[in-house]
Amino acid sequence: MADEEGSTAPMLEVADLTKRYGGLVAVKNLSFSIRPGRILGLIGPNGSGKSTAMKTIMGVEQPTVGSIRLDGVEIGGLPAHKVARRGVGLVFQHSRPLNRQTVLENIKVALLPDRLTQLFATADVDAKARDIAVRVGLAHVVDRKPPTLAFADLRRLELAKAIARHPKLVLVDEPFAGLTASEVAAFSDLIRAFRDDGCAVLLVDHNVKGVAALVDHVLAMYLGERIAEGAAADVMQDETVRRVYLGGALTRVEREEARFGDRVPVLQVDDVGVLYGKALALQSVSMHVHEGEFVSVVGLNGAGKTTLFNAISGLVPHSGTVRWSGDALGGSSAAAIARGGIVHCPETRELFGDMSVRENLDLGGNGLDAKERGERLEWLFDLFPILRDRQVQVARTLSGGEQQMLAIARALMMKPKLLILDEPTLGLAPVILETLSKALERLRTTTRISVLLGEQNVTFALPHADRVYVLDHARMVWEGPPSRFEAEAAAAYL
Ligand SMILES: Nc1ncnc2c1ncn2[C@@H]1O[C@H](COP(=O)(O)OP(=O)(O)OP(=O)(O)O)[C@@H](O)[C@H]1O
Ligand SMILES: [Mg+2]
Incomplete structure (x- = not known):
């Protein structure tokens, strides 16, 4: 007992x-x-x-x-x-x-x-x-x-x-x-x-x-x-x-920014501001992501991470400019931005609760032809085997962590060029963080995908980033490689 x-x-x-x-x-x-x-x-x-x-x-x-x-x-x-x-x-x-x-x-x-x-x-x-x-x-x-x-x-x-x-x-x-x-x-x-x-x-x-x-x-x-x-x-x-x-410890693989050869970063955010009523949710935020680069935005709850991602995905009105492959996105609808390759996996998951695991994934793979969809599905089932076993289970009855895995898998089903993950570690067991870590590592080594990761969990955010931004009270206050984070920016986190 x-x-x-x-x-x-x-x-x-x-x-x-x-x-x-x-x-x-x-x-x-x-x-x-x-x-x-x-x-x-x-x-x-x-x-x-x-x-x-x-x-x-x-x-x-x-x-x-x-x-x-x-x-x-x-x-x-x-x-x-x-x-x-x-x-x-x-x-x-x-x-x-x-x-x-x-x-x-x-x-x-x-x-x-x-x-x-x-x-x-x-x-x-x-x-x-x-x-x-x-x-x-x-x-x-x-x-x-x-x-x-x-x-x-x-x-x-x-x-x-x-x-x-x-x-x-x-x-x-x-x-x-x-x-x-x-x-x-x-x-x-x-x-x-x-x-x-x-x-x-x-x-x-x-x-x-x-x-x-x-x-x-x-x-x-x-x-x-x-x-x-x-x-x-x-x-x-x-x-x-x-x-x-x-599970085991997460391994850290950071790549220098100079390695990314694109002259114009695939995502370029300049001087972006967001107001909710009178509250300033983002103030003059600038940042960028290169093709193939993994970038983490760390910040305490309420710092503005989700607002930044929503601005990039066209979900909230903002001032300033967001450029995608060099073109300003101003005025594009969220759907058009997603079709262009920016796929946002929100903190709130936004699963279709009454649909099955498989139906949620198939919706994500809507734009793919049958062969590609099948391959993608297999690849995701290898990454998250539990989803293969639970294809017919209704999404809302999945455990908290299982739902998080499904949300990430559905986003990957859309074949993003830039994957935005907002607090992906929320509710995941340590051993699953290791699985997710390996999945990201595989994406990094086998595709040209760029990843923008929002986390308050720095133990996960740092090992998965080539570069890190720190967002604090609606402003970007630090930028640098993970190796310098501890000495220069960690005070509020560790
Ligand atoms: N109504 C249901 N119908 C079918 N399966 C269910 C239902 N509710 C829960 N399950 C399954 O029961 C198992 C236990 O789920 P539970 O929510 O208790 O897990 P947990 O330990 O709390 O996990 P987590 O840490 O991810 O929250 C899971 O595999 C889940 O998918
Ligand atoms: Mg639970």
Whole structure:
């Protein structure tokens, strides 16, 4: 059982839990327990069943077999609203705010009691909601609506909603995904506060350092089953865990800019500015990419990376010029820009959720003839074998990491000349980062493709770049080879 010896009784006891989807066993004979005031970390490669285990505890999914006890009482199979009423809170992998309500109203809704009769007895709801907003660091945006929030603030809102519901068992799915080191530290403090209040916490994340620093105990899963369990340091050393989850170190191959012979860079961005209402999202940004070159744009959340990529792809109006193969793109539609070879794989993935894996890929390969499409598909299935096995699965039921792989594969299906990858590492297990790294390396050595990579994860951005730009508060503040990054620009990241 996943807990050390002790006198307090476990708050959560999961015994022999199995969850099947048709022929697929997503969780298999899983058993663990968590005591009050403890944090259990659940790690494992993409698709290993972590989110499914959480959703089954929460009652979002029904267990196929097995028992789930909360304070000794069976809750397995209860619907989610009943599980929530008993004190279980789930912080989702993806934010789901009410987009037409303000941040404060979102927190207030979470604070409301289950029974309407109590509604008018809670006059202090407003004050409570403001307290929670301060606690999670949302005080400065309480009157804004979620669609205008920065990425990290959306995650904060999910935590605020969880705090408002006052759970005793907290399930947190990938809180650190896409966050920078200092944001991870801030979120860790918030999760620690749940523990210090006596909650039991189940935490899933691929940020191995973040998990190890926070949890009391780790359980590693693979293909739905437990493969190792114990203190974080021991589990991370476990040979099977290293092989199936952590993978090896990324290799670094940087090429000098002078090697790229094109006199006119294939992509040339000059003095580009973007305004969202009155907010300056990009200010006089200039940068370029040569044919065949791999360029990384690193920057903290909210620095403007996505806005820059949207400007290049024709998705937001901008001042300044973007030239593609020497021609100004001003006025071209996003569709025309994509047909010209600039393919953008957005942070939000934009998959067709109700279509199958194969249908999503076929749409990407629309412009290719049958033979080429077949070859391309084979090549992508070699890069991401899981997609070959899951061709008929509906995209929205894929695990978080599987969806990310599909989004990247679909973009590659379009045979881009310039591939723009916005935060491709979001939600990917370390071992998959290695796969993606090899895929990029193969693109680099076998094609003339140019890659523009946006990342806050510098451990991934640096090894995959010939050149690096640093974007900070809407401006480019540094440019240079990865080898100089650490000495000259890393202060904010490492
Ligand atoms: N409704 C469903 N129908 C079919 N298969 C499903 C469904 N939901 C999940 N799966 C599959 O179950 C497996 C476990 O998925 P789960 O989301 O639990 O993985 P995970 O460990 O959370 O992965 P990640 O780290 O990528 O988020 C995956 O292979 C997924 O494709
Ligand atoms: Mg998941």
